[in-house]
Amino acid sequence: MKRKTEAAGRRAAEGASGRRWAYRLVRNTVLWLIPAAALWALLTPSYNRFLQVAGQNLVRITESPDATRLLPRDDHYAAIARLDLPPSREVVGSLRVTDLHFPVILLAALFLGVPDTPWRKVLAHLGLALVVMAVFHVVLVLFWVKFTYATQLGAWSLERYGAFARNFWGLGKHLLDLPVKLALPFLLWAWFYLDRLLPARVES
Amino acid sequence: MADAAPSPSPRRRQVLFLVAFGILLAGSFTLLSLNWVNDHAVEPFTAGVARASGAALRLLGQDVTLEGTTLRSPRFAVNIANGCNGIETMLIFMAAVLAFPASWRSRAAGLALGLIAIQGINLVRVVALYLTGAYLPSFFDTSHTVVWQTLVILSGVLLWLLWASRFALPARA
Numbered sequence: 259m260k261r262k263t264e265a266a267g268r269r270a271a272e273g274a275s276g277r278r279w280a281y282r283l284v285r286n287t288v289l290w291l292i293p294a295a296a297l298w299a300l301l302t303p304s305y306n307r308f309l310q311v312a313g314q315n316l317v318r319i320t321e322s323p324d325a326t327r328l329l330p331r332d333d334h335y336a337a338i339a340r341l342d343l344p345p346s347r348e349v350v351g352s353l354r355v356t357d358l359h360f361p362v363i364l365l366a367a368l369f370l371g372v373p374d375t376p377w378r379k380v381l382a383h384l385g386l387a388l389v390v391m392a393v394f395h396v397v398l399v400l401f402w403v404k405f406t407y408a409t410q411l412g413a414w415s416l417e418r419y420g421a422f423a424r425n426f427w428g429l430g431k432h433l434l435d436l437p438v439k440l441a442l443p444f445l446l447w448a449w450f451y452l453d454r455l456l457p458a459r460v461e462s
Numbered sequence: 463m464a465d466a467a468p469s470p471s472p473r474r475r476q477v478l479f480l481v482a483f484g485i486l487l488a489g490s491f492t493l494l495s496l497n498w499v500n501d502h503a504v505e506p507f508t509a510g511v512a513r514a515s516g517a518a519l520r521l522l523g524q525d526v527t528l529e530g531t532t533l534r535s536p537r538f539a540v541n542i543a544n545g546c547n548g549i550e551t552m553l554i555f556m557a558a559v560l561a562f563p564a565s566w567r568s569r570a571a572g573l574a575l576g577l578i579a580i581q582g583i584n585l586v587r588v589v590a591l592y593l594t595g596a597y598l599p600s601f602f603d604t605s606h607t608v609v610w611q612t613l614v615i616l617s618g619v620l621l622w623l624l625w626a627s628r629f630a631l632p633a634r635a
Contacts, residue, residue, distance in 0.1 A: 276627055284620050356608070357607050364616055429495060436550055437487045444554070445484070452476045453476050
């Protein structure tokens with residue numbers, strides 16, 4: 259009986275501590291949002307160019323001969339072009355590259371807002387999470403380009419992509435560009451810090 | 463005699479949460495991609511968001527008319543498409559609530575309050591975007607994709623954190 263009371267007391271204390279931690283996390287995340295957004299905006303033009311080059315290289319691995327070129331249009335857009343089409347028709351689509359990676363703001367604010375954790379550890383976790391995000395962004399560029407080729411070019415698409423391929427690239431782009439892109443910051447945060455929120459071990 | 467019931471370790475529960483969250487998210491967004499679901503659930507829901515946004519804008523003195531899911535005035539027109547209806551954030555929030563170890567009562571309360579709050583925030587987003595397009599059009603693109611998408615997703619994550627800490631953690635002794 260006494261042990262049960264002690265266990266309940268311990269769980270309640272852990273619960274209260276978890277609640278305080280969560281409130282501070284919410285406050286810190288909101289406070290970090292503007293600095294994170296400012297840094298992201300500053301780095302966006304360079305990061306977009308990196309994604310154009312890395313994305314183009316990844317697409318070219320999947321095709322033979324190499325025909326895809328991603329051409330920077332301005333700080334935010336890239337044109338999807340094919341060298342095997344006549345020059346007047348070589349641009350087959352465009353992509354707002356900035357839209358692929360704005361959730362980095364959320365990721366940075368969530369990680370930097372974690373309370374009661376040494377800065378060194380937080381920055382190491384954030385660095386790892388940013389690497390995962392960068393790999394994801396390059397894969398997302400691939401899916402955008404393949405989605406354009408498989409579903410957006412009418413007869414050209416139908417000639418070269420079967421029903422399975424059209425569905426694969428279409429659904430893949432839909433899932434990566436919506437739920438995965440938007441939820442990835444939270445998933446990565448949960449990978450490192452969810453244990454701080456989970457209720458204590460259940461004892462009876 | 464007090465006996466300790468075997469329960470999964472924190473790391474295992476963390477992995478279980480992530481797996482359940484991923485499955486729920488992928489499942490719900492795959493459903494969302496079906497034409498039938500789009501036509502019978504998403505479109506009517508989006509039309510409701512457009513009606514509510516139109517009413518809010520008229521309350522603010524804006525001369526807007528509604529054509530399907532498009533809010534139009536002599537100054538500006540905005541179409542509320544998929545992605546602007548708050549459904550993505552609602553599904554992420556729902557998956558996180560359902561995957562977290564909590565009682566079904568806590569989950570039901572979290573879902574009811576959280577989904578209403580997310581739609582409230584999304585209403586503010588649509589109204590703010592319309593006003594941005596009408597009065598500060600050069601900021602519309604950035605505001606549309608970056609600012610408000612981030613804020614709405616962030617609100618979903620923070621609401622989940624508050625729910626998880628308030629309702630899912632053990633109560634004070």
